[in-house]
Amino acid sequence: MPKVLSEEQVEQFHREGFLSPVPVLSPEEVERYRSHLEAFEAKYPDDRRKLKSKSHLLCPWVDEIARKSHLLDVYEDLIGPNILCYSMAFRIKEADGKTFAGWHQDGAYNPIKPILVIGGLALSDCTVEHGCLSVIPGSHKTGTLPHEDTGNPDSILSRGQYITKDFDESTAVNMELKAGEIGLFYSEIIHGSSVNTSDARRIIVLVEMMPTHVHARAHRDTGVLVRGVDEYNNVDIDPSPKEEFGAAELAAWQRATQKTGKNVFDGSPLPLTEVYGGTVPVVR
Numbered sequence: 001m002p003k004v005l006s007e008e009q010v011e012q013f014h015r016e017g018f019l020s021p022v023p024v025l026s027p028e029e030v031e032r033y034r035s036h037l038e039a040f041e042a043k044y045p046d047d048r049r050k051l052k053s054k055s056h057l058l059c060p061w062v063d064e065i066a067r068k069s070h071l072l073d074v075y076e077d078l079i080g081p082n083i084l085c086y087s088m089a090f091r092i093k094e095a096d097g098k099t100f101a102g103w104h105q106d107g108a109y110n111p112i113k114p115i116l117v118i119g120g121l122a123l124s125d126c127t128v129e130h131g132c133l134s135v136i137p138g139s140h141k142t143g144t145l146p147h148e149d150t151g152n153p154d155s156i157l158s159r160g161q162y163i164t165k166d167f168d169e170s171t172a173v174n175m176e177l178k179a180g181e182i183g184l185f186y187s188e189i190i191h192g193s194s195v196n197t198s199d200a201r202r203i204i205v206l207v208e209m210m211p212t213h214v215h216a217r218a219h220r221d222t223g224v225l226v227r228g229v230d231e232y233n234n235v236d237i238d239p240s241p242k243e244e245f246g247a248a249e250l251a252a253w254q255r256a257t258q259k260t261g262k263n264v265f266d267g268s269p270l271p272l273t274e275v276y277g278g279t280v281p282v283v284r
Helices: 007-016 027-043 048-052 060-066 069-079 247-264
Strands: 018-023 083-093 101-104 117-122 133-135 181-186 191-193 202-211 222-227
Touching (some): 060 222, 069 202, 133 181
Antiparallel strands (some): 083 202, 117 181
């Protein structure tokens, strides 16, 4: 029996490839974590882009989110009791009508098997006007479509990638969220998001979780054990942060993102960005 989700919700997730919305944070928790984020941005304006990958290694308050019991109960219902946090990745769209994500499948450029579940956790209301995520139901079962890297600086994606093959966009579902809710989806599902045309920031944390029995990667990757046990040793275990943006935390983040970058940019003609151990600056 599932812990917090219904059997129908679990069935829908695996059938359709997504489940949304699921409440996981209280209004008080949302306010506290958003305050932490804004304080970090004010204190480290030149380093705020680092929160786009594995931010749970830099900030104890992000690590705290990743270990929340109710949140992990949701993931356990979907992937089992032994859980690795792959990344906590902030995806922020300012109210400037510029930042977007073209239709893509994360599994095309970061194929974690058998499953990587991504959750867009909203720290602000996230409607169509704010540029919420949209998904194509069932597309996680149709295989990986061809993608093209663009390096577009206005894309929120690491490689500015988008799908080049036609598919039926008419079935798209908008995953609108209230602050504190999460929208969960398979990494293989076709998804994207439009620009933010509202007058408020859109703040989402991508909560990327995987079971410990994930297959070993072409390049050995990393994760943090947040629930259960790891009997497989297919990833390097990252340390949890003791202080925000300390020297040890930054060194751990650099080691981890460099390893992840080898997988994310494997086969791409583009150079590594600063978020993945490279030197190319990230604009969005």
